[in-house]
Amino acid sequence: MSTFRHVFVTVLFILLSATGAQSDALGIDVGTPVGVNELAKFYAIPPDGTGLPPGKGTAAEGKELFAQRCAHCHGEHLEGLKEVGGPKLIGGRGTLTSAAPVKTVESYWPYATTLFDYVWRTMPFDQPGSLTPDEVYSLSAYILSAGHVIDEKEVLDAQSLRKVVMPNANGFFSALGPELDMYRLAPGEPKK
Amino acid sequence: MASVTRQKEDDSAAKPSKDDCPCREGMKPRLDYNRRGFLLSAMAASTAGAVTATGAEAEKMKAPPGATLYDVPEDPTKEMARGVHEDGGYGTRSQFETETRIKAERPLDGTSWTYTPLASTIGNLTPSGLHFERHHGGIPTIDPSRHSLYVHGLVDQAKKFSVADIKSLPSITRRFFIECSGNTLAEWAKPTGKNVQVTHGLLSTSEWTGVPFATLARQVGLKENAAWVLAEGADAAVMTRSIPIDKLMTDALIAYGQNGESLRPEQGYPLRLILPGFEGNTQIKWLRRLQVSDRPFMTHEETATYTDLLKDGRAKQFTLAMDPKSVITFPSGEMILPTPGYYLIRGFAWTGRGRVNAVDISLDGGKSWAPARLDNDPEPMSTVRFSYPWFWDGKPAILQSRCIDDAGNVQPSRKELIAVRGLNSVYHYNAIQSWAVASDGSVSNVHV
Numbered sequence: 001m002s003t004f005r006h007v008f009v010t011v012l013f014i015l016l017s018a019t020g021a022q023s024d025a026l027g028i029d030v031g032t033p034v035g036v037n038e039l040a041k042f043y044a045i046p047p048d049g050t051g052l053p054p055g056k057g058t059a060a061e062g063k064e065l066f067a068q069r070c071a072h073c074h075g076e077h078l079e080g081l082k083e084v085g086g087p088k089l090i091g092g093r094g095t096l097t098s099a100a101p102v103k104t105v106e107s108y109w110p111y112a113t114t115l116f117d118y119v120w121r122t123m124p125f126d127q128p129g130s131l132t133p134d135e136v137y138s139l140s141a142y143i144l145s146a147g148h149v150i151d152e153k154e155v156l157d158a159q160s161l162r163k164v165v166m167p168n169a170n171g172f173f174s175a176l177g178p179e180l181d182m183y184r185l186a187p188g189e190p191k192k
Numbered sequence: 193m194a195s196v197t198r199q200k201e202d203d204s205a206a207k208p209s210k211d212d213c214p215c216r217e218g219m220k221p222r223l224d225y226n227r228r229g230f231l232l233s234a235m236a237a238s239t240a241g242a243v244t245a246t247g248a249e250a251e252k253m254k255a256p257p258g259a260t261l262y263d264v265p266e267d268p269t270k271e272m273a274r275g276v277h278e279d280g281g282y283g284t285r286s287q288f289e290t291e292t293r294i295k296a297e298r299p300l301d302g303t304s305w306t307y308t309p310l311a312s313t314i315g316n317l318t319p320s321g322l323h324f325e326r327h328h329g330g331i332p333t334i335d336p337s338r339h340s341l342y343v344h345g346l347v348d349q350a351k352k353f354s355v356a357d358i359k360s361l362p363s364i365t366r367r368f369f370i371e372c373s374g375n376t377l378a379e380w381a382k383p384t385g386k387n388v389q390v391t392h393g394l395l396s397t398s399e400w401t402g403v404p405f406a407t408l409a410r411q412v413g414l415k416e417n418a419a420w421v422l423a424e425g426a427d428a429a430v431m432t433r434s435i436p437i438d439k440l441m442t443d444a445l446i447a448y449g450q451n452g453e454s455l456r457p458e459q460g461y462p463l464r465l466i467l468p469g470f471e472g473n474t475q476i477k478w479l480r481r482l483q484v485s486d487r488p489f490m491t492h493e494e495t496a497t498y499t500d501l502l503k504d505g506r507a508k509q510f511t512l513a514m515d516p517k518s519v520i521t522f523p524s525g526e527m528i529l530p531t532p533g534y535y536l537i538r539g540f541a542w543t544g545r546g547r548v549n550a551v552d553i554s555l556d557g558g559k560s561w562a563p564a565r566l567d568n569d570p571e572p573m574s575t576v577r578f579s580y581p582w583f584w585d586g587k588p589a590i591l592q593s594r595c596i597d598d599a600g601n602v603q604p605s606r607k608e609l610i611a612v613r614g615l616n617s618v619y620h621y622n623a624i625q626s627w628a629v630a631s632d633g634s635v636s637n638v639h640v
Binding site: 024025026028029030031032033034035038039042044045046047082083084085096097099101103105108109110111113114117118121122125128129171172173174175176178179181182 | 298299300302303328329342343344349350351352353354357360361362407408410411412422424428429430432436481483485487488489490491492495496499500501503504505506507508509510511512513515545601604608612615616
């Protein structure tokens with residue numbers, strides 16, 4: 001009897017271990033392993049530029065593309081077209097403390113990498129995901145030079161884009177957690 | 193100290209007649225379908241047999257969305273009624289129920305939103321078809337057999353999970369609210385929304401079913417420096433947000449179920465990230481990818497938008513949890529109390545920082561407060577229904593509610609909120625809402 005139990009436990013142990021090294025504490029092993037090739041189609045580009053694709057572009061090239069693919073929503077001069085829904089892309093510097101802040105790529109966005117990532121990801125709105133990396137570098141160069149963030153001659157590529165310093169680069173802080181300002185005795189006033 | 197003047201039933205005051213108060217059955221502002229006309233024309237049609245309706249009648253006889261129009265017998269006990277399965281096996285709501293989401297006036301419906309009719313939903317859960325929407329690139333149609341969720345980045349073994357894989361894992365079912373961080377955003381400077389659907393309708397509650405992120409994490413193995421996770425949707429906006437891994441390991445769900453069936457397409461079919469209590473946009477719909485990282489990615493949705501600009505020009509990022517909030521849904525904007533008399537004030541309270549612990553009511557614009565009754569058991573990161581019996585004496589009144597959660601957070605007054613945030617924050621407006629009842633019984637949105 002005790003031998004039987006011993007054998008049973010041993011067999012059970014072997015069976016459980018045989019479910020593979022991948023199985024977790026509950027013995028679950030689900031999902032298909034994937035390699036770098038299958039993941040290559042994905043990107044999300046952080047401020048250090050990881051994942052920026054090869055390619056390059058200039059404001060001059062971007063200007064032409066913008067007129068064809070973007071201006072009907074964002075306006076010929078990137079001024080935004082309210083009735084169509086494309087927001088204003090440049091201007092608004094110095095307005096963030098005013099009663100009517102104008103938040104644009106130029107005045108508000110902290111990172112140029114976000115511009116590249118976003119345009120590549122989802123613009124033009126009516127043909128999402130249709131732009132090549134060269135086109136996205138060009139369009140980014142055009143928007144940034146029109147906003148006087150970079151020189152109109154600058155060539156944007158994976159190296160130069162990550163070095164662009166946005167006007168509002170230091171305008172943000174992380175607010176994870178509760179808003180402690182709600183817990184001052186007299187909000188907005190210095191403590192006695 | 194917090195005493196409330198609660199009038200006794202006064203028999204000399206005119207008793208409200210049940211018939212002349214549309215509010216009694218839950219006032220429906222912007223009612224598109226005239227219930228009475230609808231009933232009469234349907235009756236006429238049934239008594240006269242096959243009747244060709246006039247243009248106006250045909251208009252009235254159109255079934256409300258989600259309903260099927262049937263003839264209405266004069267006496268349902270005297271006619272054989274329809275048999276089972278005429279609906280094809282999936283039921284519809286009554287043709288007399290007409291609540292709908294209403295949409296924002298925006299140039300592009302692909303990046304727009306719809307509001308839940310909070311004043312007319314019943315109980316605590318929002319019917320799936322009335323759950324508010326906010327999309328940045330429309331509603332994609334996704335075949336679940338061709339959809340995968342990739343989990344990769346700082347993991348030992350990157351994997352993809354089919355929807356069937358996810359459904360094979362142990363699941364959790366819980367009720368959570370989702371609120372858009374832009375809910376109530378037009379109320380900072382002046383009262384703007386005319387009714388509660390518009391002021392607070394970017395709030396809904398569902399019973400969600402899904403797999404905890406921690407369960408998936410064990411399937412891929414997390415590296416030591418894992419600190420953030422990028423969630424990405426399979427919509428045309430390819431919506432992305434970076435989420436602290438703390439949150440994912442605490443209570444996040446990879447959800448596939450909503451109110452007993454699969455997610456609605458507008459809510460992310462076939463997979464959605466549920467982050468209880470976090471702002472709606474982080475709960476990525478049509479979820480296709482989770483990339484584990486040691487830092488946030490600074491996506492469009494956490495820099496250009498969904499950040500809160502303060503008076504000094506700096507902006508707060510990652511304001512993720514929704515603060516305690518509440519709103520009275522009855523009586524509320526655009527409703528009319530026909531006569532002085534007894535009314536049951538009703539509303540919702542919620543907090544993304546725990547459970548609702550208490551709701552207070554003020555009838556005098558915040559001078560005095562008294563506790564409301566909680567109509568369902570408070571659950572973490574979920575809504576609570578509250579009610580409060582009120583005898584309206586016919587004099588002007590300003591009705592308010594405030595939520596206190598079990599972490600001790602108190603819903604602020606508008607003045608308190610603005611003192612800290614200024615007027616440019618856009619998102620996370622959770623101030624106390626005021627509804628003014630005028631002596632003629634009309635109710636409107638005011639600031640005090």
